[in-house]
Amino acid sequence: MKALRILSRNIRDSFKGVFRNFSLSLASISCITITLVVVALSIVLSINVNNFTTLVEKDVTIVAFLRSDIKEEEAIEIEEKLKSLDNLEKYTYHSKQEVTDEMKESSETFKSVMDSWSESENPLQPTFEVKVNDIEGIGEVAKSIKNIDGVETVKYGEGMIEQLITVFNTVRKIGYGVVAALILVTAFLITNTIKITIFSRKREIEIMRLVGASNLNIKIPFILEGLLLGVLGSIIPIGVTIYGYNYLYEHFNGQLFSPFIKLVKPNPFSLQVSGLLVIIGMLVGMFGSWRAVRKYLKI
């Protein structure tokens, strides 16, 4: 009961603190807001890139066409070289015969034409189908395969998806950097805001200490004030996330540019992101105020 009364008093004080220096609080809140909007963008982008990267990775295959006159032993040699490549998830070999049979099966016309070919006339090429672990490295793998003796041509996803992923990943990395910088600036601003509150309540703090308020009890309102700034600063970013992402999803019909790139469904994704935003806001706020309390609350 006692603790509860003290806590409710502390919460009241923290609200008072926010409004006591409202312009400064507003600056902190705006800073948190900007930070969290960028955080939200980064998270949304990040999760989506991860999501469709895994989807795409399942589909994107390198097809290596071998010379049509390749011999069995040569194919085995090529296979050995393939095996030694990094970033290789799996591969399958389709011999000339298999490729031919497959084509014959696909249509009667093909079959009649192909039946007339002699073995040496058959222009079809045996292939290796290769899947990679990391889609970003697919270009490199393709290049290495192309350099293997006996491989004539290499085809894969035509570069579009790979490029897109590279672009998104770059954006994501920049996002992380911006977020880190913004968080630092925000924490600094909050520290400053709380510092002003501490100074403006100097006498009150002195009296509290004099009449027997515990140190924790004196510190909590300031920590709560930082937390409150964080929560207030997360309101707009949450709105932007929930409405913005829903709108985006509807607008693009759940996919970006091609059916390959599927967006994560807004529900519960946007809510989870929102939850994360509040938590980050509170943590940044508390970190900032904790710094101020440590530095300026000499008790």
Add this chain to the structure above:
Amino acid sequence: MDLIRMRKVKKTYKNGVTAIYDLDLKIKKGQFVFVIGSTGCGKSTLIKMLYREEKPTSGNIVVGGLNVAKLRNSKVYKLRRKIGVVFQDFKLLNKNTVYENVAFALEVIGEPKNVIHEKVIKSLELVGLKHKANNYPTHLSGGEQQRVAIARAIVNSPKLLICDEPTGNLDPETSMEIMKVLLEINKMGTTIIMVTHDTEIVNKLKKRVILLDSGRIVKDFEEGTYNHESIKNFK
């Protein structure tokens, strides 16, 4: 029984100034003690160590069973809840009413509202300011403000009331009013230590008087034995 026991207490500030040397002092429960001495002799330092605003450099201090010299910063509040402190400059919150100022001392330690109300009214009655409960400190005279500060200091029924020049800012007449309140509180069993420069008051009340000089106790007059002539040599 001793409420306060100080043994071989020494206080050297960070800047190298030694304010208290090798001080021994015992104060019994219920006593009224004046601490006098010229400016800078260490009076405030002495009482600051009692409410653990300052830590002694060496020596032992026990207040009401608490080992104050070894009290950790985070535990100071336990001591403060047993002690009331009054200053020359009142230290009131000017944005709050008289009632709120006194209630503050109980609110921050989590007392329930009904208990707070009862104690605050009782305390204000004792200092004769119940009728000004809803006024703001800035609308009160200096004497009244000091009585509010006293009401706040005793609202939690402390065993010990420490006053650092409580009448320092007040005219002689108002000072006597404050003294009447303090005597009243003392009569109810609260031990009082009062630092003062006001020899008029000390003369009149004939209580125990401790005379400090350069950080040492040079005279300790038992209650009733104080004689104005005897400190003249030190002034």
